[in-house]
Amino acid sequence: MTVALLGVFVMQLYYIREAYSLKSQLFDEQVNQTLTTVVNKVQRLNVADHINKRDAENKMQYEEELRQRELDIKDLKQQFVQEQEIRKGEQQVQVENYLNQQDSLIRVSYRRTQILSENTFKSLSTPAPRIGRSLLDVQMDAVVDGDFNLKAYSMRSRLASPDVKTFNFRTARTLPDTIRYLGEDPMTGKPLLIALPKLSDELVQKFKREDKLAKLKFDQQLSALSKGIKPYSASSLLQDVEKEMREVNVPIYKRIDSGNLARLLKREFLNHNIDQVYDMQVKLARKDSVLYIMANSGNPNFEDNKTYKVPIFSNDIFRDPGTLMVRFPYKNSAILTNLSFTLASSIGLLLVLVFIFSYTLYAILKQKKISEMKTDFINNMTHEFKTPVATIMIASEALKDSEVTEDKARLKRLAGIIYDENVRLGNHIERVLSIARLEKNELKMENTEVDMNDLILIVLDSMSLQLQKRNAVIHVNTDAENAVVFGDELHLSNVLYNLIDNANKYSADTPEITISTRNTNKHVIIEVTDKGIGMTKEQSKRIFDQFYRVPTGNLHDVKGFGLGLNYVQDIIKQLNGSIKVSSEKDKGTTFEISLPL
Known part of the structure; x- marks a missing residue:
């Protein structure tokens, strides 16, 4: 029984140890898998941060270029308008020079010339409705004799003042397309209407050419500004990010966010059903330099067998990849907690077996002791019964003697001895029977x-x-x-x-x-x-x-x-x-x- 119990005990210890080892391996796999997931996400987040940062910079640059182009286009349009105004002014000067030159020729060729306004010209062209005559007055001075024969004459013409308002703001302030003069023929003295075009055909062609060249130049510059900006392509973005990530002198603390790493690690542990207390440390892989530490258990030692390590940037060749270290100070108790049902059932079964074993030994020893006590009881009872029985036997044998029977005193004494010993024997028997009745609850x-x-x-x-x-x-x-x-x-x-x-x-x-x-x-x-x-x-x-x-x-x-x-x-x-x-x-x-x- 002892060997069997020890064998069961050893087997239970073996199975518990194997279960603990299996749970420990499973815990190690879950932790390593979690750390691998975390560092992969950190690497992807690092790349995503670079891409987002570069993309934001590119968008800002593109928007800045768009704003600058709009300003350039606006400046170009303003410049075009200014140049157009300057050109129009220059053209106006040329027109004025041309008109002044033609005006000089007309005034030399005709006498008493004056410029007719558009309204005056219309008045001359159309008889006045009120007086039924033209606004042009011709005056003649003649010298006649008594017989009314013409000896000499002189003739002049003048314009009658039109019936206009003193102030008329609708009067055109610009020159008409044709400028008209009223003059006198130098030979006959007759009044003449002289028409002078505002622009000659040469000036019109010249001005058109200048306007066309200016417009063509403006369109070319505007097209050049519109085609100067191109959206940032994805390939260029990835090339810039790759170039940044190959920079050797970027320290690891600029590549990871320790707070974000701690939150990500906690979330992944909870996703893998790991809720034990842990310590975390981020350090350089090639130097003994700690960058970040989170201690939840006082002063952690990251060199024992409860620590798990994984490189953060395993793909980095030229830069320090960094090391993420996580330590579970209560790993053993956590594993034992997971084995609580197995341990409780095993311990319970062992206790039951130990109890049965102990009770069996107790019963065996008790039965052995009771057997010894019964043997002693039988021996004592034999001694107790032997004395009265022997006494009764001796007295009975004495009664067989005729001499004793004849002596009444001795006979009475022997009868009394037999009676007393019989009572004594009966008392012994009654005591034993009383105990038996007590045990059976029959008393x-x-x-x-x-x-x-x-x-x-x-x-x-x-x-x-x-x-x-x-x-x-x-x-x-x-x-x-x-x-x-x-x-x-x-x-x-x-x-x-x-x-x-x-x-x-x-x-x-x-x-x-x-x-x-x-x-x-x-x-x-x-x-x-x-x-x-x-x-x-x-x-x-x-x-x-x-x-x-x-x-x-x-x-x-x-x-x-x-x-x-x-x-x-x-x-x-x-x-x-x-x-x-x-x-x-x-x-x-x-x-x-x-x-x-």
Whole structure:
């Protein structure tokens, strides 16, 4: 049984160790997988940050170029307008020079020339509605004689003032397309209308060419500005990002965000069902330089077997890739927590097996002890029965002698011996049968009111011969004012008899026995004290066991079966009482019985 139990225990330890190893490997795989996922995301985030940064810079540059182009276009249009105004002014000067030149020629070629406004010209062309004549007045001065013969004349023309308002803001301030003069023919003196075109055909062609060239130049410049900006392509963006990521002198703390790394690591651990406390550290791979540390367990040591390491930028060849280190200070307890059900079931089964094993051994040892006690009991019973049987046999053989039968005194004495020994034998048998009935709960109690003070005196009186035989000194202190209990008088007397008999038998010298009673609350206390051989504490714990007798070596000087105190305890318990013993080796023993009133 012991070998089998140890074998089961060793196998359980082996399986628990294997389960712990398996859980530890699984935990390591989950942590390494989580760290790999985290560093991959960090690398992708690094690339994404570069792309987003470069893309934002490119967009800003593109928008800045667009704004600059709009400003350039606006400036170009303003410049074109200014140049156009300058050109128009220059053309106006040329027109004025041309008109002044033509005006000089007209004024030289004709007399009394004056420029007609558009309204005046219209008035001359159309008769006035009110007076029915033209606005042009021709005056003639003639010299005639008495016969009205013309001797000489002179003629001049003038314009009549048109009926216009003094202030007329609708009057055109610009020159008409054709400028008209009123003059006189130098030969005839007749008034003439002279028309001068505002622009000659040469000037018109020249001005058109200048305007066309200016417009063509403006369109070319505008087209050049519009085609100068191109959107930033994805290939150029990736090339710039690749170039940036190949820069050797960029430190690792500029490539990762420690706060973002801590949040990402925590989220990934939770996604992998890892909620244990951990310490984190980011350091250079090629130098002993710590960049970031997060300590949740005081002063962590990142060099033990609870630490996991992984390079952050494993693809970097020229730059320091950095190292992410994570340590789980309570890794073992976390794994054991995961194994709690397995451990609990294994420990429970082992405890059950240990209990069964212990109980089996206890039962075997108990049965062995009971067997030994029964053997002792049989031996004691044999000795106890042998004496009265032998006495009866001797007395019976003596009765066969005719001389003895004739002597009536001797006959009466022998008959009395046979009777006493028969009673003694019957008492032994009754005691054994009473114990048997107690074990089977077949003992019937005839309970009545019993005064324990009186019962003590009655038992002492019945034992007077035994006590006198050893010259026992008896002290009786019946101090209990109320000593009436409800119980079986016969069995209570047997209880007292057993206790007093033990006190008498287990006293080495002259027995000194004290019997006292007293009241406490609702109980009566009966104490039987002797100054005999006493017992050890170990023996005191076992004296109420069945068949147990305090060992006295090889001597059999004290008679008994080892059933008396067991009988006493059973009777007291059936009467709802209690019994205690206090004893000291070679100083005496005290039995204390408590019974309800």
